[in-house]
Amino acid sequence: MTTLPGTSVPTRLDLTLDGGALTAQLVDFPSVSGEEEALADAVEQALRELPHLTVQRYGNNVVARTELGRGERVLLAGHLDTVPIADNLPSRVEGDLLWGCGTSDMKSGVAVQLRLAATLPDPNRDLTFVFYDCEEIEAARNGLGRLAAEHPDWLAADFAVLMEPSGAMVEGGCQGTMRIRIRLTGVRAHAARAWLGDNAIHHAAEVLGRLAAYQPRTVLIDGLEYREGLNAVDIRGGVAGNVIPDECQVTVNFRYAPDRGPADAEAHLREVFAGFDLEVTDSAPGALPGLDRPAAKAFVAATGGRARAKYGWTDVARFSALGVPAVNYGPGDPNLAHKRDEHCSLSAIAECEERLHAWLTGPTA
Numbered sequence: 013m014t015t016l017p018g019t020s021v022p023t024r025l026d027l028t029l030d031g032g033a034l035t036a037q038l039v040d041f042p043s044v045s046g047e048e049e050a051l052a053d054a055v056e057q058a059l060r061e062l063p064h065l066t067v068q069r070y071g072n073n074v075v076a077r078t079e080l081g082r083g084e085r086v087l088l089a090g091h092l093d094t095v096p097i098a099d100n101l102p103s104r105v106e107g108d109l110l111w112g113c114g115t116s117d118m119k120s121g122v123a124v125q126l127r128l129a130a131t132l133p134d135p136n137r138d139l140t141f142v143f144y145d146c147e148e149i150e151a152a153r154n155g156l157g158r159l160a161a162e163h164p165d166w167l168a169a170d171f172a173v174l175m176e177p178s179g180a181m182v183e184g185g186c187q188g189t190m191r192i193r194i195r196l197t198g199v200r201a202h203a204a205r206a207w208l209g210d211n212a213i214h215h216a217a218e219v220l221g222r223l224a225a226y227q228p229r230t231v232l233i234d235g236l237e238y239r240e241g242l243n244a245v246d247i248r249g250g251v252a253g254n255v256i257p258d259e260c261q262v263t264v265n266f267r268y269a270p271d272r273g274p275a276d277a278e279a280h281l282r283e284v285f286a287g288f289d290l291e292v293t294d295s296a297p298g299a300l301p302g303l304d305r306p307a308a309k310a311f312v313a314a315t316g317g318r319a320r321a322k323y324g325w326t327d328v329a330r331f332s333a334l335g336v337p338a339v340n341y342g343p344g345d346p347n348l349a350h351k352r353d354e355h356c357s358l359s360a361i362a363e364c365e366e367r368l369h370a371w372l373t374g375p376t377a
């Protein structure tokens with residue numbers, strides 16, 4: 013392996029390595045969020061050596077595509093950055109496990125993307141490979157978000173697979189999330205003469221009662237079960253130990269199935285909390301799994317036919333906002349992401365690559 017003089021840091025990537033060894037090479041290229049340039053350079057250089065791909069770059073984001081005029085285009089995406097290193101570099105192998113920062117989240121997924129880019133000159137569907145920066149930090153810097161804003165045409169596809177760690181299960185779409193603040197008011201008074209006041213904290217009882225009585229929906233979309241949830245996540249109020257408080261605020265978080273959009277979600281919350289003063293403080297739409305699309309159906313079949321709904325919000329929603337249905341599927345273990353003892357199974361990496369390879373070379377009908 014070519015390395016920087018005096019260090020074990022590699023300077024180039026070797027796409028002829030197997031997926032596990034390539035993951036190790038990627039892991040040994042430190043790329044904490046904001047410091048992805050050297051790795052983005054190496055990814056770009058390796059892809060430019062492949063004559064069947066057109067390569068574009070924007071910042072530390074690299075996009076490579078085939079242009080074969082196929083009936084469908086699928087997009088495989090992965091982020092290049094990791095959380096801060098925690099004394100867990102360089103990588104090391106122990107039996108079937110590769111240890112090190114980014115092994116699960118998500119350089120094993122990136123390695124599979126690169127292996128597919130190198131080994132599929134003639135895929136059954138046109139392919140777009142997206143490698144982006146700054147996923148692990150504030151949303152404004154997210155490379156996929158910046159690509160979506162500046163070069164949405166680079167992300168055009170019929171179906172997208174985000175290769176985040178999913179334990180090799182297909183996780184479809186994602187829930188939407190909305191936070192609202194409900195403001196309750198009263199009249200301040202001395203606690204010794206409470207009848208002169210009106211206790212705002214007591215008014216929260218009605219809000220909490222509606223939450224306790226609320227029956228969240230479970231929604232089936234493309235065969236996946238999305239469970240909604242409506243919960244108080246913060247409550248604050250009180251002036252002093254001898255004062256009837258005149259204000260109380262309850263913050264409620266609504267996690268909703270992707271058959272609703274943000275406007276629907278807000279209308280629903282205004283109905284549930286009719287009569288109360290409420291304000292939306294945070295909102296992110298969900299994403300439909302799109303498993304009714306032909307490319308997606310074939311994908312689920314090729315990956316073992318098992319799919320579940322994604323709970324939580326991920327970058328798949330950025331694809332959904334562009335009209336591209338998306339799923340999470342990657343060899344890493346989501347429970348090991350961001351941990352000091354992060355590791356990944358080498359056989360899971362090989363299996364993920366094999367399944368995707370079969371999907372992209374098998375019959376498309």
Ligand SMILES: [Zn+2]
Pocket residue numbers: 091117118147176177
């Ligand atoms: Zn990740």
